[in-house]
Amino acid sequence: MVHEFTRVLVLAPHTDDVEFGAGGAVAKWVEEGKEVSYVTFSIAEKSVPEGLPKDILEHEVTAATRVLGITQRNLYIYKFEVRKFPQFRQEILEILVSLRKQLNPELVLLPSLADVHQDHHTIAEEGIRAFKNSNILCYELPWNLFNFTTSLFIPLEKQHLEKKIQSIRCYQSQESRNYASPEFIDGWARTRGVQVNTTYAETFEVVRWILR
């Protein structure tokens, strides 16, 4: 069965990328008893608004992943400098390879290869190289994508969407962004839901699905 997987690894270039792109799916998988590991590669110390502690995103990602139900021992935080990931490709690849050996995930979530942010693109490319034995889906971040193939949908219940919204709300240092509003997140999930005749959904691009 294509649905039979238990070990999921989600890769967030920066804290909160996964909450936006796949927060509902993660909440659903945790509810179903799957083991979800969350890795972020930057707490974007240089992008924190003036007057706030530089490590605030470390605290916010801890709170946000807790809302989604991710066990804290499954949260991995690396501190690469934001916007400089292309300079650290090899180091990032080596981290991904060691995570593969440690976690052996059946499903890996990445940003899209079409994502225009250089850090997201680096994680997408190195992730595809590192996880050759895993199913790979890319999550949607509409503000960074000019093309995205909606090839897989995950229907969500209201409680999954609520956890997604609540997890995004944990990022108070980032709340001024227009796409962080609950109205937008709700409308986006409803748009994807309408496409598959359900109320709420998230959509993903299939990069690789292995039928064993």
Ligand SMILES: [Zn+2]
């Ligand atoms: Zn990001």
